[in-house]
Amino acid sequence: MEEPAEHYASLRDRVLGERGVIMVIGESDTGKTTMSRYLLDGALGAGLSTAFIDADIGVSTVGPPACVGLRWVRSIDDLENLIEADELRFVGSTQPQSVVLPHVVSTAALVDIARQEADFIVLDTSSVVSGVLGQTLKYHLMEVCAPTLVIVMQRGEEMEPIVGMLRRFLSARIAKAAPPPDLIPASPVDRRARRIESFRRALEPPLPRWRVHTSVFAPTLPEAFDVSRLAGMLVGVQDGDGRCLGLGALEYDEGVVRIATHFGERMKGLRLGSLQINLDTYETTRIRLNDLIFGF
Numbered sequence: 043m044e045e046p047a048e049h050y051a052s053l054r055d056r057v058l059g060e061r062g063v064i065m066v067i068g069e070s071d072t073g074k075t076t077m078s079r080y081l082l083d084g085a086l087g088a089g090l091s092t093a094f095i096d097a098d099i100g101v102s103t104v105g106p107p108a109c110v111g112l113r114w115v116r117s118i119d120d121l122e123n124l125i126e127a128d129e130l131r132f133v134g135s136t137q138p139q140s141v142v143l144p145h146v147v148s149t150a151a152l153v154d155i156a157r158q159e160a161d162f163i164v165l166d167t168s169s170v171v172s173g174v175l176g177q178t179l180k181y182h183l184m185e186v187c188a189p190t191l192v193i194v195m196q197r198g199e200e201m202e203p204i205v206g207m208l209r210r211f212l213s214a215r216i217a218k219a220a221p222p223p224d225l226i227p228a229s230p231v232d233r234r235a236r237r238i239e240s241f242r243r244a245l246e247p248p249l250p251r252w253r254v255h256t257s258v259f260a261p262t263l264p265e266a267f268d269v270s271r272l273a274g275m276l277v278g279v280q281d282g283d284g285r286c287l288g289l290g291a292l293e294y295d296e297g298v299v300r301i302a303t304h305f306g307e308r309m310k311g312l313r314l315g316s317l318q319i320n321l322d323t324y325e326t327t328r329i330r331l332n333d334l335i336f337g338f
Contacts, residue, residue: 050077053193053219054084060190063153063163067180067204068195070169071227075103077193077219078166079124082115085162092116093160094124097149097183098168100136101233106244106289107136108276108315110148112156125243129155130286132278134315136237136326138170141316142179150186151284165189177204184212194218241324244289245302249321252306254292254299259312261335270294271334276326278313279305291319 057064064081066074078094085092092115096104104111105127112129115121131148135141149165156163165187170176184192192214194201201218208214228236256263260280263269273294278286279301290303290312301312302321314334318327 050080050219050222053217054080057081057191057193057217058084058088058090058162061161062157062190063165063187064191064193065165065167065183065187065189066193066195067167067171067201068169069171069197069200070233071221071225072169072195072197073219073221073225074098074166074169074195076222076225077195078164079121081162081164082121083118085164086115086118086121090162091160093156093163095149095152095156095163095165096124097145098166099133099138099141099145100168101228101236102240103166105130106240107237108133108289108317109278109286110145110152112152114159130278130288132280132286132289132313132315134276134278134313134331135317135328137328138168138179139175140330142175142182145179146182146186149183153187171201171204177207180204181207181211184208184214189214191215191217195221197221237326238324241289241319241326245291245319245321245324247321249291249302249304250306251293251300251302252309254301254312256299258310259314261314261331263335267335268337269297269299271337272299274318274320274327275334276315276317276319277301278315279303279309280311280313281308282310286313291321 068074094113096111104113110131111127114128133144272292275292277290279290287305290301293300316331
């Protein structure tokens with residue numbers, strides 16, 4: 043990995059004296075993931091046991107979108123291949139608006155797992171930081187994950203409202219950094235293309251099909267539910283211990299529901315989210331889960 047700019051290097055040297063969870067927050071295109079990689083690289087060089095948790099459910103670095111992912115970073119090879127998740131939790135959406143609770147719970151669960159083995163844990167968060175939603179999400183992430191330090195990536199003063207809140211209510215320790223000067227912002231088209239590619243990788247054909255019964259879903263489907271409404275739904279494929287094995291897509295044909303997934307042999311249940319996916323284009327469409335189940 044290339045050496046960071048001087049202002050990043052000095053911050054990294056300071057942060058490597060910390061242990062526990064280092065949470066990185068900021069808007070889109072402020073260098074959160076770049077900072078996370080620098081910190082992980084430095085931790086490896088310092089001989090620390092290290093983990094990376096990616097809670098950016100929209101444009102994921104670890105695992106597919108709509109999930110929170112954990113990657114054990116034990117070597118430079120691991121750092122250069124962050125996309126392969128060691129643990130996943132399905133959130134069910136690429137936007138936090140309707141999934142604040144599962145987003146926070148999923149992230150906290152992976153932080154708890156990481157603490158069992160890692161001295162140094164980097165938590166990269168979503169770019170939703172403003173307004174009621176952004177402040178609520180970051181407040182509860184701070185509350186349940188209890189980071190040792192919060193690194194705030196900001197261009198100017200845009201993060202001051204959330205910084206003030208975290209300091210006032212949760213006594214957060216804050217370090218601030220500007221985006222790297224050579225950072226090239228990603229356009230909405232670039233982010234969309236990256237998200238589509240991530241879904242394609244997670245659901246790459248050939249996909250085996252498995253017949254499923256309505257009793258395997260969470261939330262539980264009501265009696266007399268019209269199973270044709272499940273067609274196209276993106277689901278988290280779960281084992282029996284609360285872990286998400288990966289993604290699947292539901293199909294309906296003449297009264298039969300099937301799941302297209304690489305994890306059929308190990309699945310115990312299916313988590314419904316708030317997305318439909320087209321397996322030809324890997325484009326997704328947001329829906330309200332309440333509308334799906336109850337037809338409101």
